[in-house]
Amino acid sequence: MKVKSKVWIEEDGIPVFGEGREYLLELIDTHGSINKAASSLGISYRKAWSYIKTMEETLKIPLVERSKGGIGGGGSRLTGEARSFLIRFERLCKGIDEIVNERFKTIFK
Amino acid sequence: MKVKSKVWIEEDGIPVFGEGREYLLELIDTHGSINKAASSLGISYRKAWSYIKTMEETLKIPLVERSKGGIGGGGSRLTGEARSFLIRFERLCKGIDEIVNERFKTIFK
Numbered sequence: 001m002k003v004k005s006k007v008w009i010e011e012d013g014i015p016v017f018g019e020g021r022e023y024l025l026e027l028i029d030t031h032g033s034i035n036k037a038a039s040s041l042g043i044s045y046r047k048a049w050s051y052i053k054t055m056e057e058t059l060k061i062p063l064v065e066r067s068k069g070g071i072g073g074g075g076s077r078l079t080g081e082a083r084s085f086l087i088r089f090e091r092l093c094k095g096i097d098e099i100v101n102e103r104f105k106t107i108f109k
Numbered sequence: 110m111k112v113k114s115k116v117w118i119e120e121d122g123i124p125v126f127g128e129g130r131e132y133l134l135e136l137i138d139t140h141g142s143i144n145k146a147a148s149s150l151g152i153s154y155r156k157a158w159s160y161i162k163t164m165e166e167t168l169k170i171p172l173v174e175r176s177k178g179g180i181g182g183g184g185s186r187l188t189g190e191a192r193s194f195l196i197r198f199e200r201l202c203k204g205i206d207e208i209v210n211e212r213f214k215t216i217f218k
Contacts (some may be wrong), residue, residue: 001125001168003201005116005208016110044172059110092112092209100116100205107197 003104007093016058025082028064032075035063044103092102112206116202125167130160132200134191137173141184170194 006017027037038048056063063082067075078086117127136146147157165172170192176184188193 002119003116003126004119005114005205007112007114009213010111010113015113091216092212095207096114096205099208100201103201104118107200 001108003108005096005100007096009089012097016055017085017089021055021088024051025063025078025086029078029083030078032067032077034064034076034100039062055067059085110216111208112217114206114209116205118198119185120167123163124169126194128196130164131195133193134172134187137185138187141176141186143173143185150161168194 006019008015010016015037024037024041027040028034031037031040034052035045038045043046052064061081062079063085064076064078067077115128117129117210131149131166133146135148137143137160140146143157143161144154144198147154150175161173172194173185174188176186
């Protein structure tokens, strides 16, 4: 037996940000491309884009911007607002898993 | 925006106990009947029964027993093991929501 926990943000009862979307943004940051981020998640560009648009509308902050083409052409990158949001979400979740795991060991073993 | 959190138990990567099944057991306790508990959850008796059987097999403890018929006939009730499990699960989850809410207020507002 293992214990699991999850933290997410909702707006009007609809999930708007959690682990999955956090991971999508992190992948865009890693790859500098929505397309590559979508592929590595196994979802379509269209789907990834719709997640981003919904998040931007609900959170009311820009998350992804196109970078200018240079050598190798342009791509997409996270905005400063997206980075700040990611950092805050990480702080929100930090240590919750550990608290729950520690309790589980004490209570159930 | 609101923050939400959830704690559950898995066995071999498969969820075996969380809020939903906790609620099912609590309803069986309240109604003294699997059938009434299932109705009030809007699921079939068969479905409720299969949840209980799977939990009993995975957790390796008896959870529900038939009580002897008396005035008003028999029914179902939780075993001592089920009660003990519920109490431990409650202790596991206790205050996690509050921690997450408190942090959310500090970090996001």
